[in-house]
Amino acid sequence: MEENEVAGRIIRHESMTALAEEIGERLVALLPRLRRFARSLSRNQHDADDLTQAVVERALRNCEQFRAGASLAGWVFGIMKNAWLDNRRAHARRAEVALSEDSGEHPAVSPTDTNTQLWSVSEAMSKLPEDQRLAIALVLVEGMSYKEAAEVLEIPIGTLTSRLARGRSALAAALSDA
Numbered sequence: 001m002e003e004n005e006v007a008g009r010i011i012r013h014e015s016m017t018a019l020a021e022e023i024g025e026r027l028v029a030l031l032p033r034l035r036r037f038a039r040s041l042s043r044n045q046h047d048a049d050d051l052t053q054a055v056v057e058r059a060l061r062n063c064e065q066f067r068a069g070a071s072l073a074g075w076v077f078g079i080m081k082n083a084w085l086d087n088r089r090a091h092a093r094r095a096e097v098a099l100s101e102d103s104g105e106h107p108a109v110s111p112t113d114t115n116t117q118l119w120s121v122s123e124a125m126s127k128l129p130e131d132q133r134l135a136i137a138l139v140l141v142e143g144m145s146y147k148e149a150a151e152v153l154e155i156p157i158g159t160l161t162s163r164l165a166r167g168r169s170a171l172a173a174a175l176s177d178a
Helices: 005-043 045-061 072-093 116-126 129-139 144-154 157-177
Strands: none
Touching: 005 045, 005 072, 005 129, 005 144, 045 072, 072 144, 116 129, 129 144, 129 157, 144 157
16 A cells, blocks of 8 residues: 555545534534424434434434535434434334324423423324424424425425425414314
């Protein structure tokens, strides 16, 4: 192995270590948003925590795939969506039963929460179809742009706006009945 090749490998390793450290620091700031989105996906606090941990590990392990100038939040939320889908497929192959809607676990709130309005919104969100729930979680809860949310969900912006409109209508109807 030539001296230049060894030097090049050392420099690449040092730059990857610096990149992993920078991404790690930025991921810490994203943790509350990641946990909230994980709860929207899994509808179970414990599964959400496991998913969040797996996503952080995956992001750090694959930090070289992050494109400079890209949105870290968009990249990590995309990793989370894909990890969640992979997990669901694995559960389906093993014929495991997902928690029922009446399991007592709801995204973003616990059964001891005394804020009934928040409870009502959480309850209404949990009853939305998955595609609408994910669109609302990314755009309305996490504050992503339509473009960024569409990229995370890997759908056209028009499809995202349609899901948002249907989801908003369903939420409004559910909350007016509450």
